[in-house]
Amino acid sequence: MSITTLPLSSLILSKLNVRHTERDADIAALADDIAARGLKQNLVVIPAHFLTGEAEADWDSKWEVIAGGRRFQAMQLLVADGRLPADHEVPCLLEDRDDASETSLSENLHKVAMNPADEFGAFKAIVDQRMSPKHGESEATAIAYTAKRFGKTVSYVEGRMRLADLCPDVLEALRTDKIGLEAAKAYAATTDHALQLKVFKEREKDTWNGHKPSTIRDAIRNRTLPLDHALVEFVGLVTYQAEGGRIEGEMFMGAEGQQRVVDVTLLESLARKIAEAAIPALIKEHGFKEGLYAPGQGIGYYAKWPKAPSGYMKNWGDVEGLSKAKRKQLVGVYALDKDREDGVTKVSLIGTYKPEEKQAPREERDWEAERAASQRAYQVGILAARLAVPQLTGGLLKDTELDGRTFWPKYSPRLVDEDPDDENFKLVAMMIRVPVADIEANRAEAERLYDEELAAEEAARAAPQSQDDDEDDGADELVTDEAEG
Template identity: 35%
Template sequence: MSSTSTAKETEMTVMTQPEMNEASNARARTKGRGKKGAGGAASAVSATPMTPPPSDPTVRDLLVPLDRLMLSEANVRTVHLEDGLDELAALIESQGLLQRLCVVAGAADRYAVVAGGRRLRAMQLLVQRGAWSASQPVECRCFDEGRALEVSIAENSGREAMHPADQMVAFQRLIDSGLSTAQVAGRFGVSALTVERRLKLARLAPRFLDLYRVNQIEPEQLMALALVDDPAAQEALWDGLNPYERSAWRIRSLLTSSACPADGRLARFVGLAAYEAAGGAVRRDLFSSPDDLSGVFLEDAGLLQTLALTALRERAAAVQAEGWAWVECSLETDFAALRRHGRLAMERRDLTTEEAQVLETLAAEQRACADACEAHEASGDPEAGDFEALEQCLAEALAAADDRLAAAESGGWTWTPGQCACAGAMVRLDARGEVQVERGLLRPEDRAGQTRGTGPGIHGNQGNGDEERAPCDEVDAARARPEFSEKLMRDLTAHRTAALQAALVHNPHVALVTLVHRMAETVFGLYGPGDDVVKVLVRPTGDGLLGQEASGYAASPAAEVLGAAESDWGDRLPGSPAALFDWLLGQETDTLMALLAYCTARSVNAVAARSQGGTHQGDALALALGLDMADWWRPTPACYLSQVSKAKVLDAMREATGVDETAATAGMKKAELVTYAAGKLEGTRWLPKPLRSRSNRLAPT
């Protein structure tokens, strides 16, 4: 080949000696890699001696400039995943191309890659990053075009990836040879944390890696054992457990039983930084997310308790300065102490003339905003283009007026000096690790002659005292003007309830988690907003209610699943209540779990008249089940399109298809538009916001 011909392949010289080994090849490849094209393509494609397979003289080994390579249509790999591509690019950059590409000759001095497409993409990524020249010479083996398909199939078949245990040990050998964690990470295209995790597992007792190689231990169990560094302690723990007790959860709980998790209420209150600054020992689970505090364990429970009580007493000192007769501190979440106390009510104080005028003005503003909302709802035209925008504007103005009035009214209540002189306060931590101040408490011995009041300043619960106050965002959500009508919201969420039930029927594990969660939050007072979708009393949510709320429920996929399950259990359960318990005692665990799943499913009731603010338990349940409402609901005229305004119908088509149909549908009557939209939305899997997953509801459209 002429030295003046650029960007052309150079056929490698045929040698008589045996083919070079892989180490020699790597050294030869390393000499030329990464050189940017100051000398042009001709210098990048100089010949390198290498022997082609003698069994097939039609096969040639070539050096081809990278920018002359393209992916062949004969390449059998059609699924191209991005996962691991950065890692492969880093490997090629640091180690060279250890396996040549298989190509066939194409037109215009180009070559099509029939095997090695992922390596090609990784090298192109290096060019994009400026690490390689576009004319970088690439070792290729060229085949006749007639063999392209079989070569592609052959190279992509029969492969075996390195076992993770072998990679762990290999990384440890590199560290032992003198490389740093950062160097290993850079050479193999992974993060330093990934290297540290693999090294952590490599240092387990060799016995466990041997078990891992023969699939007799799970990766999660290895990660749990890695919480303790001593191999002897790892083996002692493992051997001390029965085989059925060796779950990752059990191992982790035993190793951390004396420690406090960093996401516990005491740790959240004190703060991890303050605990460590005080000299507290910390054990970190290297395999948990860096932001996941549940993987951080505080070893010195006594120190944590002391720090928490000290911080709580500082808060109590500020409360004592308000003039109370006594102030107590409590780190306990038990409400028994609160129940023993009586409560005084805040008293209404006399307002100044200015304050009374402000209240009167704010009340008038609130009434005016409420009247405007009612007038718009009663006489506004839902078909008008600006109806919903004006509705939202009026709702926001009403919510702001409500807030201003409530804030002004709260200033009219106070604790009197006489109340402070005979009553006290309790400063305590709640189940979330937040400080709660209960004022106006009367000790049992001081309750004689005192009466309970009903002022709005009373903290806690007048009844059993074990309910937390609703978060502000829930109140705001309740005040906001709803995006959908109450009837449509109940319709959509009834369909979602049915889908949740149907999905739970086939997932006993999540059903058990759901039931236990509801019981635990009840026992421990860990209530969150929207956590009452599971009615453990039990209050079944059956086909009657769902059929009343969800339009077209009888023909829905969820109704079919639930109906089949109901018929099945109706046939299997004994006919008399007296025989039910004995029948259950005689069943296998799998049968009991399946029945539990069905009964728990039928207790779910996520029907809502308004959009739920904040995090809702129904969202968590849908996420655990992998629920996609597009599998259970379609935007038909009866279920959705006929129940919303023209603007929302157009919004639905635009979100589903990416096309604005406003011009195309101009002049259509509502019925015509609904029919037109139903055809456009068919098969798109579009969902209105109440039926979307929480992350998709919050994402901008």
């Protein structure tokens, strides 16, 4: 093997190059790089052969490029653009044909992609260099130069500059593959290192979602505000910035360029200061005892109410019709809200607190006794109704096909149910209209029967049971003959 220089026109691509996909990826950017700084790495070539060289004739005077195909194609593009002569001398390593595939595989296989964090740092170093006294370029000019130099867009380089400025903990997590590039972009949505670090530590504790990009974006977006937010409108952007408040362009959020307020705590503090200065006049106007401000980002009825004063509770009633004396007892709750007529954000009344009302002591009740009385009344009612039926029908069913086939159900019947004793039959429910007076006439008898049945059940539970008594055949009881009901 030896290195020599060969005319670019004598070189052709080789079919022996093991890279068959993305052979011409990003050729334009690579061409710009070679035009600006020259070829920094030689090509590897072998004598051309009609079976492997991508050419149609003149095999004896050609060389096949088996390593450095993208560099070769970039130089061909420069020739086509008139930025490089066709016979430009190219440094080449001459390789034996028998080692061609092995050499090509070795070059492609052992390449290690640059860590994204190193890429960000490299772009920043170049931009900083262009902004140094030696070149004296503005940031915008330096970024534009870098973008053109490497065949990237200006927004791409601006994004790399934002990523290079990530807080050290996030950048280190990227270097060590603890987080991926998309997660890093999510953190870089804001330039606020304190906010980045706060969200980063929160995500570290989350074993389920971890550093999921969408979760990070949501967390950061919820801690910044767009310029059209009511809080910004109320305070005023000029006032906010005069107090040291920062705004920044949104990035990696899908709405690049949108300006957002970063120092939300400062904005809320300024809003509170302005609002509380306006509240005394509103208290006087409404005739209240005092007034409280509902701080935070909530607007109108979405605002979070402040803590109630000691001895006060929420007043859910309307205050419009109250007397002056009643109003004087109330504490007004005020929050920012958009006026329905002019759309301007103002301090508005959203509710009131009133003095706590003394609750009457709760009556002590015997719930068990009430439950038993309710159950007794229900069962007595059933018995009284059943007693009224045979009296009403006067033995109407006797000596008919229904005689002996009617039952008092043990439980509330379905309209059509299975017969538990014989699968060849079904039970069909039929309702009977019984006068209430007839039922009430039987209530005393029903009470006697119920009390006797209850006493019998208690006696049975108290008596010792034999083994036979414990066995249950599982069949539901059906009482036959309407007279027995």
